Amino acid sequence: MASPFTxxxxxxxxxxxxxxxxxxxxxxxxxxxxxxxxxxxxxxRTNPDxxxxxxxxxxxxxxxxxGYSAGFGIKTKREMLLAEGVSFKGTKVNLAVSQWQK
DNA sequence: ATTTTGACTTAAG
DNA sequence: GCTTAAGCCAAAA
Structure with a gap:
């Protein structure tokens, strides 16, 4: 915890x-x-893990x-999302099918 | 208490 | 697709 909002x-x-x-x-x-x-x-940014x-x-x-500060940065982030089954649209996420719906 | 900064967002050129 | 500009918020200095 760093602060209430965080x-x-x-x-x-x-x-x-x-x-x-x-x-x-x-x-x-x-x-x-x-x-x-x-x-x-x-x-x-405060969350390293x-x-x-x-x-x-x-x-x-x-x-x-x-953003993203771990691994190779954005590149690593993209790989992880891709590995979780998130649909990608080139360099971006295909929100139409992968955006979280509450 | 004031200023700076930043993993944001939207609009405009 | 990229850069500027303006707007809003919270944490850190």
Whole structure:
């Protein structure tokens, strides 16, 4: 835990089912602040590990893979999502079929 | 308390 | 597809 908001973001992130992805804005909305997408990203930056919080399942609003500090960065993130069965559209995630639906 | 920064988003060129 | 610009939020300095 780093801060209350960050804690909430982690909790939301852990709820993302395998093979699905959620956008920063979507998680922000779950946390109670639909406009805190940026803060969500800041929280993710603090989270160094995968098994604890699947930050690799969190993508930008258009499905683009941004950030990620582990492994080879974006490249690693893409590989992981692909391995989980997430549908990809070139460099982006095919949100139409892989976006998490609450 | 104020400023800076950033894994964001949308709009516009 | 990429860069700028403006908007909003939270954590860190």
């Amino acid at each position: 804690e909430t973001v982690y909790k939301a992130t852990r709820q993302i089912p395998k093979g699905k992805v959620a956008t920063y804005a979507q998680l922000a909305r779950m946390c109670g602040n639909p406009k805190a997408a940026r803060a969500v990203g800041a929280a993710m 995968i098994p604890k919080t699947p930050c690799h399942r969190v993508v930008a609003s258009d499905g683009s893979l941004t």
